[in-house]
Amino acid sequence: MIQYVVKRILSLVPVLGVVAVVVFALVHLSPGDPASVILGPDASADDIRQLRDELGLNRPVPQQFASWLGNALTGDLGTSIYSGTPVTSVFLDYFRPTLSLAIFAQIIGILVAVPMGVFAALYRGKWMDGALMSFALVGISVPSFLMGLLLILFFAVFLNWLPVAGYAPLSEGLGTHLEYLLLPAISLGFIQAALITRITRAAMLEVMNNAYVKTARAKGLSRATVVIKHTLRNAFIPILEIIGQTFTTLIAGAVVVEFVFNIPGLGQLIVNSVERRDFPVIQGTVLLVAFGYVLINLFIDLIYGVVDPRVRLDQ
Amino acid sequence: MSASPIIDIRNLRTHFHTEKGRVTAVDDVSFHVGRNEVLGVVGESGCGKSVTSEAIMQLLNPEITDFEGEILFDGENLLALDEARLARIRGNDISMIFQDTTSSLNPLYTVGDQIIEALQAHGRQSRQEAARTALEMVKATGIPSPEKRLSEYPHELSGGMRQRIMIAMALVCRPRLLIADEPTTALDVTTQAQILDLIMQMKAELDMAVVFITHDIGVVAEICDRVAVMYLGQVIEDSTVESLFDAPLHPYTRGLMQAMPTIESDPAEDLYTIRGRVPSLFDVPTGCRFAERCPYATGKCRAEAPTLEAATDGHKVRCWHWKAIAAGEMTESEAELQAG
Ligand SMILES: Nc1ncnc2c1ncn2[C@@H]1O[C@H](COP(=O)(O)OP(=O)(O)O)[C@@H](O)[C@H]1O
Numbered sequence A: 001m002i003q004y005v006v007k008r009i010l011s012l013v014p015v016l017g018v019v020a021v022v023v024f025a026l027v028h029l030s031p032g033d034p035a036s037v038i039l040g041p042d043a044s045a046d047d048i049r050q051l052r053d054e055l056g057l058n059r060p061v062p063q064q065f066a067s068w069l070g071n072a073l074t075g076d077l078g079t080s081i082y083s084g085t086p087v088t089s090v091f092l093d094y095f096r097p098t099l100s101l102a103i104f105a106q107i108i109g110i111l112v113a114v115p116m117g118v119f120a121a122l123y124r125g126k127w128m129d130g131a132l133m134s135f136a137l138v139g140i141s142v143p144s145f146l147m148g149l150l151l152i153l154f155f156a157v158f159l160n161w162l163p164v165a166g167y168a169p170l171s172e173g174l175g176t177h178l179e180y181l182l183l184p185a186i187s188l189g190f191i192q193a194a195l196i197t198r199i200t201r202a203a204m205l206e207v208m209n210n211a212y213v214k215t216a217r218a219k220g221l222s223r224a225t226v227v228i229k230h231t232l233r234n235a236f237i238p239i240l241e242i243i244g245q246t247f248t249t250l251i252a253g254a255v256v257v258e259f260v261f262n263i264p265g266l267g268q269l270i271v272n273s274v275e276r277r278d279f280p281v282i283q284g285t286v287l288l289v290a291f292g293y294v295l296i297n298l299f300i301d302l303i304y305g306v307v308d309p310r311v312r313l314d315q
Numbered sequence B: 001m002s003a004s005p006i007i008d009i010r011n012l013r014t015h016f017h018t019e020k021g022r023v024t025a026v027d028d029v030s031f032h033v034g035r036n037e038v039l040g041v042v043g044e045s046g047c048g049k050s051v052t053s054e055a056i057m058q059l060l061n062p063e064i065t066d067f068e069g070e071i072l073f074d075g076e077n078l079l080a081l082d083e084a085r086l087a088r089i090r091g092n093d094i095s096m097i098f099q100d101t102t103s104s105l106n107p108l109y110t111v112g113d114q115i116i117e118a119l120q121a122h123g124r125q126s127r128q129e130a131a132r133t134a135l136e137m138v139k140a141t142g143i144p145s146p147e148k149r150l151s152e153y154p155h156e157l158s159g160g161m162r163q164r165i166m167i168a169m170a171l172v173c174r175p176r177l178l179i180a181d182e183p184t185t186a187l188d189v190t191t192q193a194q195i196l197d198l199i200m201q202m203k204a205e206l207d208m209a210v211v212f213i214t215h216d217i218g219v220v221a222e223i224c225d226r227v228a229v230m231y232l233g234q235v236i237e238d239s240t241v242e243s244l245f246d247a248p249l250h251p252y253t254r255g256l257m258q259a260m261p262t263i264e265s266d267p268a269e270d271l272y273t274i275r276g277r278v279p280s281l282f283d284v285p286t287g288c289r290f291a292e293r294c295p296y297a298t299g300k301c302r303a304e305a306p307t308l309e310a311a312t313d314g315h316k317v318r319c320w321h322w323k324a325i326a327a328g329e330m331t332e333s334e335a336e337l338q339a340g
């Protein structure tokens, strides 16, 4: 197992290297000079040249990249041009709400979707299957911002059960934190649930065809044991895979939902930073999100190792 | 063997609802197996052997399957039982082993867990007791270093070892009937022989009956007491092994025997094969189902379906002309023509 973990971690290094190059290139090759944006339209050419010097923008691009990467490796992603605070601390401030939202949405998605997918598979071709799969289709078709607006209208404005928008950090108590997050998490989790339902159903149907499911029944196991222990657990492997792969769409969706619910998350940070040409923040944020993506996938690979002995034992 | 049979199948029909319509995969099959008896069920691939055995275990999807007839296990009709009662019989009174050795065990659990699970599904044994029983059973199958094997996962074992584990798992609750559906087909010749020996040894130890399904009539001669030969969903000959190998009555059975490789047969020479192919279930002949492929077929064969009749005591055959063929009054005219 340890060997497997080490191997998985080492394989991430080149991925992160490529990400670093791409992030840097994107920011530096895109039009718009940070110095002139920061100083405004009335700035003199001299002022602009001076600020560019201070920002290190006049050095050759490879040199800029090398020093950025060198600092990044020591955990220093520079300081925000706009606020003067370190990029890492800006990132963490805005990352917490997004992470809370993504995790909450993912949990809702999984809790709703896995049972739905299992029942759809067990009642394949029956009305139950049809109803669940139509629900999933709706989930995929309704954009999350629309879903968010409808939820706000009904639960916040009409029923007045939950806050309309905004965000309360965890420090204000878990109850309040979740109260604010519930509607955004449902809007975001709905699509996720739709996706996972389909995958769960397909994975269950495929696993059911395996000879070992027949063996399990031939042993005289109860239906519940056959379904949960000998079908669902095996189906979890493709389900996990989808959860890992959709992490980026989940974050992208979070950005939209944050906008609807006015949550100060990564979405806001990125939009604001792009407007301000705050390139250290943009670079740093994208790099850290990519890093997060890679970490999540590592984590999922490790769960594979726990679920599936073939992964753990075959090096 | 005069006592009532352990399993008595009476006029079993199994229909599947498919997208293209209803098919009858098993059509009026009757056979019985005495306590402690080994019945061989032989026939080419697709003739309904697996469907029959899974009908006994009630493993077929009830949504698309209809049954007619009776499957009496120890006097109780399995077709009339509810799922809970069936679950108590499966693995406890009737067990089954399968052809596929690569995927018949769940890859996510150790083989030990999977055997213990079978025990605990039926007994009130504690996990420790169950683990001990499982170990004894695995030892009995002759696997080398059994303790170690129990903590291994299926993919760490060879095909032969997995089949031994399947046998241990099937027999750990000491069932009264074992259904072995082509258990050696996926194995190499040496392992095949070992697995056959193991099944016979276990049969003697546990005092159980065996339904041994195979497409290899040679295996039948070695281990079975009685044989049912199936063709396109029907039993076409049912006899003791001695009587069948002494004097096979049905042209299909004769064909299977001729197609069997023997030690004397020259490997360079092509083996005899029965000409033609098994008809589709959507296109079942109105007369004798074997007529199209039969070297003795007459107009009557093509028009009218024969019934399974008793030829001698304990030897039944489904053929219009068995008497004439046995007496040598009919010749394989067309077959010779074919060979020439
Ligand atoms: N679920 C099913 N739906 C339709 N036809 C089936 C189904 N299962 C088996 N059959 C058909 O029943 C026939 C007998 O199959 P089977 O019992 O598996 O043959 P074998 O003698 O090789 O074990 C075959 O023609 C097969 O196509």
Ligand SMILES: [Mg+2]
Binding pocket: B046, B049, B050, B051, B181, B182
């Ligand atoms: Mg078969």
